Amino acid sequence: MRIRATVAAVSGALALSALVVPAAQADDSAASLRPDAAKLRQAAHAASAKSALSDAAAVRAGARYDLNVTFSNFKIAKTLKVGTTNHVSTAVTYTLTHGADVDITAADFITDPIIYKGSHAGPDNRLYGNKPAKCTATSATTANCKGTIDVYPGAHELRNTDAGTWKAAAEATAFNGQDPAGEDFDNSKVGYASQDGLGTTLVQRASKLTVNASPEPVKKGKTITITGKLSRANWDRGTYNGYVEQPVNLQFRKKNSSTYTTVKTIKTNATGDLKTTVKATEDGYFRYTFAGTTTTPAANATGDFIDVQ
Structure with missing residues (x-):
């Protein structure tokens, strides 16, 4: 050792x-x-x-x-x-x-x-x-x-x-x-x-970022709640813990597009959790993205698909 x-x-x-x-x-x-x-x-x-x-x-x-x-x-x-x-x-x-x-x-x-x-x-x-x-x-x-x-x-x-x-x-x-x-x-x-x-x-x-958009499917014009969590390695404890008070972008990509566009920026709470709402407009993917800091690398959540009916 x-x-x-x-x-x-x-x-x-x-x-x-x-x-x-x-x-x-x-x-x-x-x-x-x-x-x-x-x-x-x-x-x-x-x-x-x-x-x-x-x-x-x-x-x-x-x-x-x-x-x-x-x-x-x-x-x-x-x-x-x-x-x-x-x-x-x-x-x-x-x-x-x-x-x-x-x-x-x-x-x-x-x-x-x-x-x-x-x-x-x-x-x-x-x-x-x-x-x-x-x-x-x-x-x-x-x-x-x-x-x-x-x-x-x-x-x-x-x-x-x-x-x-x-x-x-x-x-x-x-x-x-x-x-x-x-x-x-x-x-x-x-x-x-x-x-x-x-x-x-x-x-x-090392950082991790998750996202979940619900409900799914959702009717057009209804509210979508998007949750997630930004966490990073805690070397003192050997675990991953929430990264608090960090700016994170919520992004959306249309179903047939390859480009994400930023919808809004929110901050993680005292436990690293994320939560916000948007109106359902069309089928597509929501994700959170974190730009990173000196101590913690950037991270992108895997896009979560929303079926808008």
Whole structure:
């Protein structure tokens, strides 16, 4: 289980044999190094966290050299729409530029894309991929890398206050044959690079919108009551709850048309519910549509057909 960066006390164990593996196993080896890379970047981003470790662990986590690696051309989806249970994964690409002394093909070299909420030095939360990024060399000192950002809302990786704009960063760790679990581990031989401000994305609480028009069928000129509900993911509780006091458009589409036209705008009530009335004029479909906010994506209800007689 992955742990929020603000409360993580990472404990990783790594056998030296895991560092020396055939090329075909390099991906698995790199993935097994993640706990120790997390320990290094935790120390780099929040030196105060070292007080939570033993003296020996603090030394092991802190002293590493600056790796000659920089990042650019970071690309990520504009929005991540996250519900309450389903795993959400999005691809990330970036360019890695490195010194001639950095071997990015080594089994114990790993690089990751990261998104974070708050400041880079003391983030409120951080998200990263299940596995390190894969890099393909484009020259002796550059490579195109592709990774993922993976989100597990069911594992409480997000709180409601996390919704909104997140910033992007990337990092790289070169273990250079060092075994972080070994007695002879020399952290001064481990290289680490981190770079923030590479981009932004919106992490949003997934939304749902419903509609029901009644009665049906209805006589022309009679009143139609149109109800619905706007809800969004509550990451704190793992449920969907009403989104209150939000403007929502009621729209109508004629039976043989493909275009919806806005009839009126109303607001959700204290529980996210919607209710309004209109006069029946002709056969067609009613729906509610929500434009979205920074924290919550847009949503359209599936049109509900009304038979006007």
